[in-house]
Amino acid sequence: MTRLLAVLIGYAFGCILFAMLVGRFWLHQDPTKVGSGNPGTANVGAVFGKKWGIITCIGDILKTLICLLLVHYFLGKKVMLTYAGLGLILGHCFPFWDHFRGGKGVTVAVILAVIYDVKAAAVTLLIALILTIILKNLTVPPLVFILLFSLYELTKLREAGIVLLIITLIMTFKFRYDLRDFFTGKGKKVDILYSIKKKLGIKMQ
Numbered sequence: 001m002t003r004l005l006a007v008l009i010g011y012a013f014g015c016i017l018f019a020m021l022v023g024r025f026w027l028h029q030d031p032t033k034v035g036s037g038n039p040g041t042a043n044v045g046a047v048f049g050k051k052w053g054i055i056t057c058i059g060d061i062l063k064t065l066i067c068l069l070l071v072h073y074f075l076g077k078k079v080m081l082t083y084a085g086l087g088l089i090l091g092h093c094f095p096f097w098d099h100f101r102g103g104k105g106v107t108v109a110v111i112l113a114v115i116y117d118v119k120a121a122a123v124t125l126l127i128a129l130i131l132t133i134i135l136k137n138l139t140v141p142p143l144v145f146i147l148l149f150s151l152y153e154l155t156k157l158r159e160a161g162i163v164l165l166i167i168t169l170i171m172t173f174k175f176r177y178d179l180r181d182f183f184t185g186k187g188k189k190v191d192i193l194y195s196i197k198k199k200l201g202i203k204m205q
Contacts, residue, residue: 006071006083007090013067014091017102018059019044022052032101040103042138057107064088064111078116082153082163085112089167093174104174106142109167113149116160124149136189139178146171 019039023031027048031039035047041060045053071084088108094100113121128145132138146168154161172179181188 002075002077002080003083006075006080007087009071010067010084010087010089011091012087013063014088014093014108015095015097015102016059016063017092017095017098018056018063019103020098021059022056023048027052032098038103039098039101041107060092060103060107061111064108065115068112068115079157079160079163081112081116082160082167085109085116086163086167088112089170093170104142105167105171109142109146109171112167113146117149117153120149120152124152137182138188139175139182143168143172143175143179 017039019031019041022044023029023039029048031037031044031047035043037043041053041057044056067088068081068084071080072078085108089105091102092105092108093102095102110121110125113124124145127148128141131141131144135141146164150161150164150168152161153164
């Protein structure tokens, strides 16, 4: 019963999509109708500018933190955080109030991992960062991150690992079209090193 309660609490918080709030109340535009159509940080930042992307990201971080803290305080057991995380991902990806069309849950998954096991999160996120630099892609790295994190946690506590693997499957489903584009060579290229050098004023040869 407590596990179901954790999922329901997570779903309620997950349904709060800050991309939609930013779009409707500040930008007066619907993020689902511009750019990639994804109501998430990346699309908001790409279409409306980094400022609004950062605000969206901060909002998603806060909703995840508040939810996990509440579940930890009232439900106690550490494994409950994974159930709350599952609810958060479900709510973020499939909000009931918008025909179950939501974001992809990357920010939520990262914060969940950091709160649940900061050391494992740091290692898997570093691997994802390296992959992002090598592949110049934002689709595969987050999926590799959550998959590796889930498999590691599976070796420590089977129940938690299984819940995290379900989260991995949900995120993979949300990224299905991006994965198709990546493997067919149509995926968008993102050169992080180039962007950093450009910001620092380093000349590129």
